[in-house]
Amino acid sequence: MPIALSNTLPGKNRAVQLLILAALGACICVAAAGWLHYSAAKKLNESRDWIEHSQTVMSSLRSESQVADRIDTATRLFQLTKDEENIRSAQTSQVSFNSGALRLQDLTSDNPRQNGQARKLVVCADSLGKAIGRLKEQGDAVTNPLSQCRLILGTLQEVERELLSQRTDESKLNSQRSIILSVSFTVLSILVILALFGFLLRDAVRRKQYERRLYEANEKLASTVRALERQAKESTLLTSVRDELQLCVRLAQAQECAIRYFEQLLPGTSGSICLTNNTRHMVEEVASWGSSTLVMDAFTLEGCCGLRSGRMRWRRPMQSEVHCTHFNGHVPEYYVCIPLAAYGDTLGVVYIECLSPGVAAMVDANMAPIEQIVELASISFAGLNLRSRLEQQSIRDGLTGLFNRHYMEMALDRELRRGARHNKPVAVMMMDIDHFKRFNDTYGHEAGDTVLRELAENFLQAVRNEDILCRFGGEEFVAILPELDLEAAMQRAEGLRTMVSEMRIYNRGECLPEVTTSIGVAIYPQHAETVEEILRSADRALYEAKHLGRNRVVPAESVLLA
Known part of the structure; x- marks a missing residue:
């Protein structure tokens, strides 16, 4: 058992290391995927902001173009009608145009090229305002500044369209990259997590197998402990039997001692000790335990199959159908006869009667200590018989x-x-x-x-x-x-x-x-x-x-x- 445990320790250490590495890999992949998602989201937001910025600039340029058209319309109407209301309308539009130019200058502050054109537009707006002020004296004074402002606005629009197109393409590219990286790292994270769960599953299966082996080992150990306890109990019982029999000085005492231990070892049974008489032709019942047995008080040696065979004999249904003939009336279904023999001499027989198959199984399970008690009793009976004969001869x-x-x-x-x-x-x-x-x-x-x-x-x-x-x-x-x-x-x-x-x-x-x-x-x-x-x-x-x-x-x- 210790060898099996020691062999599993390196495997367990490797499994723990792999689990730790897999967990670290999963954490790294998840962190990398999160960082990539953050970076991609940040770039997408920046691209979206730039696109919105370009769209804002384009919207301001369109507004400026519309204001320039209103100024052109108002100046033309003044030239045709000489209505000063048109001049005031043109001046109002010029103020709006000038504000728009300043706003464009602020919006394009991040782009030097566009910002330079925006500054030119601011200067051109000032020139256009001055030209509107001279409109009464000089009817075509607005034409050149307005044309110049429109030219600047056209340049700004063209450049901003190019920037918008570039930024849109870049946003699409960043979005594609983000999707690819996200999918890649997601798949990688899933694979790492699956690998981690695979290690965990393998470890769980191995742990289950280890627990099963440990349970089997514990069962074997418990069975061994029970067997040792049973052997210790049997050894204690046999030691007590031996010590008690050694203290007996008369045959009757030894018989009572053997009966007492048979009854203690085999609860639920009945039985008797039968010894041969002085003629050596008859067997007589000398002691018994349990309820009254069905065995005769005296019978011939041929009446017991165990004595005839000279060895222990079980009688069970469907196993041994031949009955002994030493019974009064009804014959039991389960019984065993164990000859008492010592020093080459047959002394008698121990008869054990079982009332049920379960009791018979219990007796069969305790057959080893039963045979040892029979052997000890046989030796004690033979020794006491010899001692009695020697005492009789001596006195x-x-x-x-x-x-x-x-x-x-x-x-x-x-x-x-x-x-x-x-x-x-x-x-x-x-x-x-x-x-x-x-x-x-x-x-x-x-x-x-x-x-x-x-x-x-x-x-x-x-x-x-x-x-x-x-x-x-x-x-x-x-x-x-x-x-x-x-x-x-x-x-x-x-x-x-x-x-x-x-x-x-x-x-x-x-x-x-x-x-x-x-x-x-x-x-x-x-x-x-x-x-x-x-x-x-x-x-x-x-x-x-x-x-x-x-x-x-x-x-x-x-x-x-x-």
């Missing part, structure tokens, strides 16, 4: 399924501390199968293992849920019974002993001989206050029971008194 006896000795010591310490806090007794029973070594030697270890498993199952059914039953080692068992005093513990131990003696155990279809057990009972804090002491007290009571003939219950109190 459980492999043969009987009871807690082992290590867990028994930790549990006994915990219960003793709890008993001390709440001032409650804790009973400990140590049980041993009578003559078990001889039983193994006689019937074999397989039969012995069967006896141990049967005893463990019956012990678990006979004790309370809060009681802790452990295999101490070999054929010895330890039961931790919180909040039981000696009397209640003795009754419970007697019940266990009777139950064992009444058991009928079969191995390979053969009934094994009767099995009995000896039990030693110790009470906290009555007989001991530490783990080692109470186990030692129970063990002494057990050996006392064996010493007294086996198949009996002996309290640690009797051992201490002895």
